[in-house]
Amino acid sequence: MIATIPLLIIPLAIYNILAFITPGYAWANVLFSVPMVSGVSWDVTLSDVFIVLSLAFLFFEIVKATSASTRSIIDHMLSTLVFVVALVEFLLVGAAATSTFAILLALMLLDIVAGYSVSIRVARRDFAIEPRPE
Numbered sequence: 001m002i003a004t005i006p007l008l009i010i011p012l013a014i015y016n017i018l019a020f021i022t023p024g025y026a027w028a029n030v031l032f033s034v035p036m037v038s039g040v041s042w043d044v045t046l047s048d049v050f051i052v053l054s055l056a057f058l059f060f061e062i063v064k065a066t067s068a069s070t071r072s073i074i075d076h077m078l079s080t081l082v083f084v085v086a087l088v089e090f091l092l093v094g095a096a097a098t099s100t101f102a103i104l105l106a107l108m109l110l111d112i113v114a115g116y117s118v119s120i121r122v123a124r125r126d127f128a129i130e131p132r133p134e
Helices: 009-021 046-065 070-092 099-126
Strands: 030-035 041-045
Touching: 009 046, 009 070, 009 099, 041 046, 046 070, 046 099, 070 099
Parallel strands: none
Antiparallel strands: 030 041
16 A cells, blocks of 8 residues: 555645644754864754655655555555645645755655656557567
């Protein structure tokens, strides 16, 4: 059952929980700073952590896309549905009109394109025409 759940729905849910429970929270607020050898301080924001977490989910989603099964086709269709819902949210909901959400949308689009291109390549390999016996 886990194969049919688009993993990028998890960062979408996390974003919505944070955006609607804490309205007005700036994604650019510094969570922590790391002193670098150069003497400067690397400031890590909530947006940075969220994007890295979303990239990790994208990695596992693309790994899932390499399997050729009926579940992966359903997963691609559900990923497309999640992307469409997120796109509508981005266009219509004020709390979603941020650069962080736009990057999440780009990751979802990349997931869809990569998933379908992998599926097409796997399907081409599975479709073989054998020569007629003479």
